[in-house]
Amino acid sequence: xxxxxxxxxxxxxxxxxxxxxxxxxxxxxxxxxxxxxxxxxxxxxxxxxxxxxxxxxxxxxxxxxxxxxxxxxxxxxxxxxxxxxxxxxxxxxxxxxxx
Numbered sequence: 001x002x003x004x005x006x007x008x009x010x011x012x013x014x015x016x017x018x019x020x021x022x023x024x025x026x027x028x029x030x031x032x033x034x035x036x037x038x039x040x041x042x043x044x045x046x047x048x049x050x051x052x053x054x055x056x057x058x059x060x061x062x063x064x065x066x067x068x069x070x071x072x073x074x075x076x077x078x079x080x081x082x083x084x085x086x087x088x089x090x091x092x093x094x095x096x097x098x099x
Contacts, residue, residue, distance in 0.1 A: 004038040029077060035070070036079035051080070051087045 039054040040046065055074070056067040074080045080087045
């Protein structure tokens with residue numbers, strides 16, 4: 001996972017996930033939770049196109065990850081829930097996943 005750089009303040013940069021259980025993976029999960037919390041309001045439904053638009057900004061300066069991969073990480077870690085092409089972040093999403 002790439003970290004926010006000083007020239008990209010507030011923007012997380014992520015690439016391949018670190019091995020599960022590592023300290024780096026714990027940090028990556030926190031970054032993914034941060035992205036979800038900054039990009040999506042709890043309880044609001046987002047069509048896939050809107051999700052793509054919101055996560056694409058986090059990937060703009062990266063050759064290592066695309067918005068589809070980032071969206072998948074957010075769903076896999078339960079920061080976003082997907083049903084029939086509609087995504088939603090719940091108020092509790094990611095709390096149990098941190099560190």
